[in-house]
Amino acid sequence: MGAIIKTIPGRRATNLDRRIKRHVIGESHSFFVVTQPGYENLCRQELENLSRDLAFDPPVKGGVAFSGRLPDLYDANLHLRTAGRVLMRLAAFKATGFSRLEKLIRESDWSLYLPPGAMARIHVTSHHSRLYHTRAVAQRFEENLAGYWSDLGIQPEPREDQTLHVRLVDDRVTLSLDGSGPNLYRRGLKTHAVRAPLRETLAALILKIAGYRPDRPLVDPMCGAGTFSLEAALMAKSIPPGLHRSFAFMQWPAFRPAQWNHLCKLAESRIKTLDQPVIRASDIDGAACARLAQCVAQNDLDDAIRVETRDFFDLRPEGVADRPGLVVFNPPFGRRLRPEAEVADLYRRIALKLRRDFKGWRGALLVPDRNLAHSLNLPLKPYDLEHGGLKLTLLAGRL
Numbered sequence: 430m431g432a433i434i435k436t437i438p439g440r441r442a443t444n445l446d447r448r449i450k451r452h453v454i455g456e457s458h459s460f461f462v463v464t465q466p467g468y469e470n471l472c473r474q475e476l477e478n479l480s481r482d483l484a485f486d487p488p489v490k491g492g493v494a495f496s497g498r499l500p501d502l503y504d505a506n507l508h509l510r511t512a513g514r515v516l517m518r519l520a521a522f523k524a525t526g527f528s529r530l531e532k533l534i535r536e537s538d539w540s541l542y543l544p545p546g547a548m549a550r551i552h553v554t555s556h557h558s559r560l561y562h563t564r565a566v567a568q569r570f571e572e573n574l575a576g577y578w579s580d581l582g583i584q585p586e587p588r589e590d591q592t593l594h595v596r597l598v599d600d601r602v603t604l605s606l607d608g609s610g611p612n613l614y615r616r617g618l619k620t621h622a623v624r625a626p627l628r629e630t631l632a633a634l635i636l637k638i639a640g641y642r643p644d645r646p647l648v649d650p651m652c653g654a655g656t657f658s659l660e661a662a663l664m665a666k667s668i669p670p671g672l673h674r675s676f677a678f679m680q681w682p683a684f685r686p687a688q689w690n691h692l693c694k695l696a697e698s699r700i701k702t703l704d705q706p707v708i709r710a711s712d713i714d715g716a717a718c719a720r721l722a723q724c725v726a727q728n729d730l731d732d733a734i735r736v737e738t739r740d741f742f743d744l745r746p747e748g749v750a751d752r753p754g755l756v757v758f759n760p761p762f763g764r765r766l767r768p769e770a771e772v773a774d775l776y777r778r779i780a781l782k783l784r785r786d787f788k789g790w791r792g793a794l795l796v797p798d799r800n801l802a803h804s805l806n807l808p809l810k811p812y813d814l815e816h817g818g819l820k821l822t823l824l825a826g827r828l
Contacts, residue, residue, distance in 0.1 A: 453542065456498075458498070458518065459495075460494070460501070460505070460518065461515070461516045461605060462514075463491065465630075465634055465814065466491045467490075468511065470488075471638075472493050475512075479505065480501060482501075484497070500692065503692055507669045508669045508696070510663075512613050513614065514609035515607075516594060516605035519542065522601070526560070535573045543588075546584055549574070549606075550589065551567040551570045553566045554594075555598075556598050557598060558597040558600045560597055567595070570595065591607070591680065592607040608678040613630060614629040616659075616670050616673060618724065620724065620727075627653075627656045632660045635657070636657065636660060638793070639755055640755070640791055641755050643664050647661045647755050648709050648711075648750065649711070649756075651760050652710040654720075655724065655725075655736070662708055662725075662734050665708065666701045666702075672696060709735055709749045713738070715738040718737065746787055755790065756787055757792070758794045762797045777805065779794065780794075784807070792828045807828070808826065809824035811824055
């Protein structure tokens with residue numbers, strides 16, 4: 430994609446709706462799905478399960494690039510479990526100086542993509558480029574975008590729900606419009622909070638790495654806010670993670686509510702009702718369990734999750750499940766548990782309990798330190814993950 434987004438013929442083209450249908454709705458676009466570095470293949474598998482018509486670009490670190498139509502953007506936001514956000518590529522071009530950058534910004538037909546007058550937030554990154562001052566680049570976008578709207582007689586207004594990503598690498602500029610808005614880990618389910626929560630997208634990724642099967646029991650014995658249990662319930666019931674929230678693309682001029690509603694109704698028709706809960710969430714913190722139980726009830730997940738207050742070290746697997754499944758942990762560490770000696774002792778106790786009582790089960794244990802993970806002597810494979818700037822190790826496999 431070498432050209433800038435649609436430029437303005439003469440001064441301003443007429444009949445905006447017709448141009449939107451032709452250039453935005455009627456054309457294929459390039460999209461980029463942001464996901465956990467190193468696990469792009471899992472995100473791509475999710476996309477492939479959504480549609481066979483997508484064309485994928487060569488693999489890149491930190492995401493999956495594909496081509497499709499606008500409904501594919503809707504579907505990706507609605508269904509992807511491991512993705513952080515979905516961007517629509519608007520343009521790619523070379524710029525070594527501000528004069529060319531400003532010219533291309535001012536001549537672009539932003540009304541095809543942004544709500545009238547929208548002053549989108551500008552997020553700039555620059556690597557190995559002569560335009561290295563990210564704040565100066567952002568300022569040029571802000572000034573020229575404001576000028577664009579003013580020339581149309583439209584008052585520019587800040588829009589926190591719209592973000593334009595500007596990426597410069599080796600003097601090449603890539604412009605992308607964020608179609609998601611708030612990060613996709615915000616499912617719209619949880620109203621309760623705990624300290625240092627696990628992001629839902631990372632929880633979904635861990636469940637996939639660990640080989641979670643919705644037809645098998647899942648035990649979440651240090652559930653805290655219940656992120657693992659809630660994500661597993663969405664999977665078990667085939668509930669799309671984006672069904673209970675809104676997205677930035679809903680404010681775009683090209684958005685068609687009827688098309689979106691059709692996709693949601695189709696997804697809702699596939700939601701399952703379970704005969705009995707297959708997920709057992711528990712914690713020693715009774716207040717946390719009460720909050721999670723309320724969340725489960727409010728979101729009609731009672732048929733998937735059973736919540737109870739219980740100490741993991743008193744738990745016997747035969748008392749909660751009729752066959753082996755997956756036991757998954759995000760034990761307290763970092764801000765929630767100090768000093769390091771306490772963390773190491775807790776993990777060693779968990780490892781001993783797993784070796785003794787959970788033979789034949791699959792396990793997934795999130796550990797804050799690679800050396801600590803190695804010292805636990807568990808027959809589980811290590812995986813490197815990142816969360817909130819922390820480098821973590823996931824131990825996953827069969828016990």
